[in-house]
Amino acid sequence: MSESIIELRGISKRFGPSYDAAARMARDIGSRFGRTPKNETVRAVDNVDLIVTRGEVVGLVGESGCGKSTLGRMVAGIMPPSDGEILFKGRDIASLPPDAAKDAKLKVQMIFQDPYASLNPRLRVADIVGEAPRIHGMIPAGQFDTYLDEQLRRAGLDPAFKRRYPHQFSGGQRQRIGIARALAVQPEFLVCDEAVAALDVSIQAQILNLFMDLRRDLNLTYLFISHDLGVVEHLSDRVLIMYLGRIVESAPSEEIFGRPNHPYTQALLSEVPRIEARKRRFTAIKGEIPSPIAPPSGCHFHPRCPSAMPRCASEAPTLKEVAPGHKSACHLNDAIM
Amino acid sequence: MSATLEVRNLRTHFFTRAGVVKAVDDVSFSVERGQVLGLVGESGSGKSVTGFSIIGLIDPPGRLTGGSILYQGEDLAKLSERDMRHLRGNRIAMIFQDPMMTLNPVLRIDTQMTEAVHAHVKTTNADARARARDALGMVGIPSPEERLNAYPHQFSGGMRQRVAIAIALLHNPDLLIADEPTTALDVTIQAQILAEVQKLTTDHGTALIWITHDLSVIAGLADRIAVMYAGRVVETGEATDVLDHPVHPYTHGLIGSVPSRNKRGERLRQIPGMTPSLLSLPPGCAFRTRCTHATSVCEQEPPTSEPSPGHTARCFHPIEGNAP
Incomplete structure (x- = not known):
């Protein structure tokens, strides 16, 4: 068993409205007169466990609103979890002394979806990429320029352009700047949140190849978040399927694409347009992803599931192993066994 | 052909x-x-x-x-x-990439849809509304009669795009x-x-x-x-x-x-x-x-x-x- 680099234990994230004094008082008075205050809390991520081992590429797939970005942000340390702990190399980041916690956080970096919004338009490329290593004192002053050039070159950018501003670059090049910025602090773990979704197909292929080269050269570990199953299948060793804040299935790539177990995964995979498929009939999963403010009881997928049973509405299924390394959260698996 | x-x-x-x-x-x-x-x-x-x-x-x-x-x-x-x-x-009709840009955010769906009906057919308001309702039903929007009274922001992205498609389909282009x-x-x-x-x-x-x-x-x-x-x-x-x-x-x-x-x-x-x-x-x-x-x-x-x-x-x- 190889070493775990990131481990999540019972991670949850809730977003609720923040009440000012007047609103709190109003709720308070309301409840005294027998009114139950409306529950407006969104459970974006609901009790997720995950272990990522060194060198692995884990794909995280789900529809918009399922909580995949929130989960990624918590792993990257941008957002604190409401519950649960995040372990970096076996140690809980929250309980580390400040210096060690900072080092651990630097080792986890994030690459964002929108290469236009994620770069400061008023900074030159040299400052965007160089700011973090300079502030953290990672590079001796005399070697700074060579270090910077090396970072840019590794991401496929010409160091001659380092005096330019982001608007002078195309979308694909901007994404490379974002990658160079993340790699400049020598991370071991990258969270890529829809990192190629905004790019044209030919540019997307260039960036995916870059990710694979970096993985090999720097021994990086990835959490690759995407709604594009084709991209995830190509890149990932293991795939997690998320639905309304919960992980419903987790398995090695070949296994999940070859033998999907959860009805949601099966429906999702059947909808993926594939270039091999010609002039097919499109069908649709019935209904839409429900609001996470009031998720359905029991198994969140039961109102849309073709094989739902009465039990599905009352009891939430847990992730159970259905084959070696293949876990699925569905009551149907109990019925068969 | x-x-x-x-x-x-x-x-x-x-x-x-x-x-x-x-x-x-x-x-x-x-x-x-x-x-x-x-x-x-x-x-x-x-x-x-x-x-x-x-x-x-x-x-x-x-x-x-x-x-x-x-x-x-x-x-x-x-x-x-x-x-x-x-x-x-x-x-001839067109559906655009961004459904939020196609729909007017301050008008209800029925206003926008009946407007599109009246632009090309001389008919009563009741008939225009019925056509709009049928078009919404055709693109799979549940309870179209009620949804006609909604504003664009009350729909999800996919629903909004379906409304845009319904408008494009009003006259069976x-x-x-x-x-x-x-x-x-x-x-x-x-x-x-x-x-x-x-x-x-x-x-x-x-x-x-x-x-x-x-x-x-x-x-x-x-x-x-x-x-x-x-x-x-x-x-x-x-x-x-x-x-x-x-x-x-x-x-x-x-x-x-x-x-x-x-x-x-x-x-x-x-x-x-x-x-x-x-x-x-x-x-x-x-x-x-x-x-x-x-x-x-x-x-x-x-x-x-x-x-x-x-x-x-x-x-x-x-x-x-x-x-x-």
């Missing part, structure tokens, strides 16, 4: 201060009744401008500088704005132009919308132009494919011909860069470089700077070859054999 739409040598140029942008340059294709044409290309290839040219929504500094757009034998390029308004939204309508949507919602437009082509015989950069969607939907690069159609033909036996190196490259065509974990075939600026296109084949097959002859205007009937490509060095 006669074509619903036949575009011949269409040129749409933008006369900007920095120079003339030839966004659409000598583009020809046709779509028959009930057929689906996939117009494929990357950003800046001119695929959206082609759609806007057909429906007559090119604003200055842009102008149609040549060619004809024959809709059921009538040239749309020569039509007066008044006559064009009779066709637009009625016989003969020609529908869809400009990347599912790019911003999840796969399950995309499948619902694809199912809707597919039904429309089979039930009403609507000719459909589906503009996209996503070859996987096109593979499942289109009868014919036209691949655009830098304002030109570089390859066109039956979907199976273009996808299985692509001839142009650009089409080859595009198909090769789709992840599922490659072995898992292996390097993707990539096209080096990026799409050129349309302001400073080199003479000859616009793809030659990125092409691995390019030779000095490519600085000339490439000839059109026809590897199989109905399948044409503009290239000096057509590739033989199967798709990558």
